[in-house]
Amino acid sequence: MSFRDLRGWLQEVEKIGELEVAKGAHWDIELGTITELVHRQRNRPAVIFDEIPGYPKGHRVLVNTLGTNDRMALTWGLPMGLSTMELKEAIRQKYKSLAPIKPTLVSNGPVMENVMNGRQVDLFKFPTPKWHEHDGGRYIGTGSVDITMDPEENWVNLGTYRVMIMDKNHVGFYISPGKHGRIQRGKYMSENKPVPVAVSCGHDPVIFLVGATEFPYGISEYEYAGAIKGQPVEVIKGPVTGLPIPADAELVLEGFVMPGETRMEGPFGEWTGYYASDTRPEPVIEVKAIYHRNNPIILGSPPSKPPCEQTFFRAIFRSILVEDELAKAGIPDVTGVWCHEAGGARLFTVVGIKQRYPGHAKQAAMIAAFCHAGGYLGRYVVVVDDDIDVADIQEVLWAMCTRVDPVQDIEIVKDCWSGPLDPIIPVGEKGLSSRAIINACRPIKWIDSFPRVVGASPELVAKTVAKWKDLIYGK
Numbered sequence: 001m002s003f004r005d006l007r008g009w010l011q012e013v014e015k016i017g018e019l020e021v022a023k024g025a026h027w028d029i030e031l032g033t034i035t036e037l038v039h040r041q042r043n044r045p046a047v048i049f050d051e052i053p054g055y056p057k058g059h060r061v062l063v064n065t066l067g068t069n070d071r072m073a074l075t076w077g078l079p080m081g082l083s084t085m086e087l088k089e090a091i092r093q094k095y096k097s098l099a100p101i102k103p104t105l106v107s108n109g110p111v112m113e114n115v116m117n118g119r120q121v122d123l124f125k126f127p128t129p130k131w132h133e134h135d136g137g138r139y140i141g142t143g144s145v146d147i148t149m150d151p152e153e154n155w156v157n158l159g160t161y162r163v164m165i166m167d168k169n170h171v172g173f174y175i176s177p178g179k180h181g182r183i184q185r186g187k188y189m190s191e192n193k194p195v196p197v198a199v200s201c202g203h204d205p206v207i208f209l210v211g212a213t214e215f216p217y218g219i220s221e222y223e224y225a226g227a228i229k230g231q232p233v234e235v236i237k238g239p240v241t242g243l244p245i246p247a248d249a250e251l252v253l254e255g256f257v258m259p260g261e262t263r264m265e266g267p268f269g270e271w272t273g274y275y276a277s278d279t280r281p282e283p284v285i286e287v288k289a290i291y292h293r294n295n296p297i298i299l300g301s302p303p304s305k306p307p308c309e310q311t312f313f314r315a316i317f318r319s320i321l322v323e324d325e326l327a328k329a330g331i332p333d334v335t336g337v338w339c340h341e342a343g344g345a346r347l348f349t350v351v352g353i354k355q356r357y358p359g360h361a362k363q364a365a366m367i368a369a370f371c372h373a374g375g376y377l378g379r380y381v382v383v384v385d386d387d388i389d390v391a392d393i394q395e396v397l398w399a400m401c402t403r404v405d406p407v408q409d410i411e412i413v414k415d416c417w418s419g420p421l422d423p424i425i426p427v428g429e430k431g432l433s434s435r436a437i438i439n440a441c442r443p444i445k446w447i448d449s450f451p452r453v454v455g456a457s458p459e460l461v462a463k464t465v466a467k468w469k470d471l472i473y474g475k
């Protein structure tokens with residue numbers, strides 16, 4: 001791996017010409033609006049905002065880290081110049097061979113260059129953006145990770161769960177039901193014990209990538225970060241909580257959630273493209289200490305209406321994870337999975353299979369719909385035959401239009417994993433939602449007599465193109 005931490009990553013990104021410095025953008029909406037517009041495009045550089053009004057030069061905010069194929073490849077330690085599907089394949093190969101590497105405990109690191117303790121703690125010392133016009137506050141945690149420990153099972157989870165500044169020493173953090181951090185937090189709260197939490201607000205993008213991804217329950221995302229990097233992540237024992245914090249992080253908060261204490265959190269522009277969860281009372285962290293490097297960099301990744309930076313990198317990686325879970329569940333002949341971006345890489349998942357036996361399609365669909373990587377806040381799972389390109393929405397729709405008899409082939413499953421962010425579930429009824437499982441494969445019972453697909457055979461195409469190439473495709 002060619003970089004060690006966020007600063008090393010920035011140097012590499014600069015070398016490939018994909019870093020831009022923007023000076024003078026205001027933290028109040030302006031920076032967030034620029035980010036939204038940049039995040040929508042697929043070829044824009046990572047942007048580092050400096051000289052943010054009201055803040056010292058050098059206190060920076062970085063966005064659009066994973067917004068292009070090359071930056072995603074760089075972060076994964078893969079070659080430049082790959083197409084999206086080549087990148088997916090390269091990541092898949094690398095992911096298959098990953099062996100988790102435990103973090104190494106070190107006694108000190110750059111994150112400790114500056115320490116604020118107790119009464120010195122002041123969250124307003126950093127240029128935290130108000131990202132979207134209708135947000136309820138400034139979110140210091142978007143490209144962040146919330147670090148928690150399971151008090152019974154003793155493993156450390158890293159989850160990207162949004163973090164809102166409440167006042168100079170309190171932050172709210174919203175975790176959807178079922179997420180690992182929520183399960184861990186709940187174990188302390190049900191015993192009325194303070195919950196130790198550390199929040200890293202700027203770090204190696206590999207840390208962000210693993211925090212934002214549905215790795216299996218029970219294994220620390222630190223171990224996956226180490227595996228991706230090919231070397232252990234160095235961590236320091238947090239002086240306040242004892243939790244492991246990245247030694248090379250830019251900015252880390254440490255504190256406790258007091259049982260029973262809540263404040264209103266939100267609204268926040270969410271990945272579905274709505275402000276669906278509005279404001280709710282949520283637990284808050286009383287921040288006891290802040291550590292930061294000189295000239296700290298906040299890593300931002302605010303969601304917005306898809307497609308955007310997030311849906312891009314998550315579509316690739318979630319598709320791989322769902323494929324992996326299908327394989328682990330023993331489903332044969334899965335030819336591909338694509339978690340479409342319009343659905344935030346969650347609401348519309350397509351699984352391709354080579355049908356081998358009656359029931360194969362439904363079996364694949366159900367695993368894809370309910371496994372950890374694919375289960376949360378899903379909506380549609382479509383299974384198609386292997387002649388359909390799962391990532392090509394026109395082909396998928398064609399299969400749905402021609403190989404589905406709705407009364408036979410769409411099944412509704414009720415009472416599935418959802419949460420407050422689900423825009424179609426009304427306030428007061430949120431919590432569960434249904435899934436449409438769409439079997440858009442040719443019916444296995446009469447597949448051999450299913451109508452032949454129109455179109456020249458590959459041999460005929462090859463022969464014709466060889467002779468008429470310029471006429472057909474232009475000179």
Ligand SMILES: Cc1cc2nc3c(=O)[nH]c(=O)nc-3n(C[C@H](O)[C@H](O)[C@H](O)COP(=O)(O)O)c2cc1C
Nearest residue numbers: 142159160161162174175176179180212213214301
């Ligand atoms: C920028 C960004 C913000 C996110 N915000 C939240 C959030 O506020 N709450 C939440 O539950 N999940 C959020 N997620 C999704 C989780 O990070 C994701 O589901 C992750 O897998 C959770 O970790 P876990 O599997 O260890 O629970 C966010 C993801 C991204 C990329």
Ligand SMILES: [Mn+2]
Nearest residue numbers: 157158180215
């Ligand atoms: Mn986890």
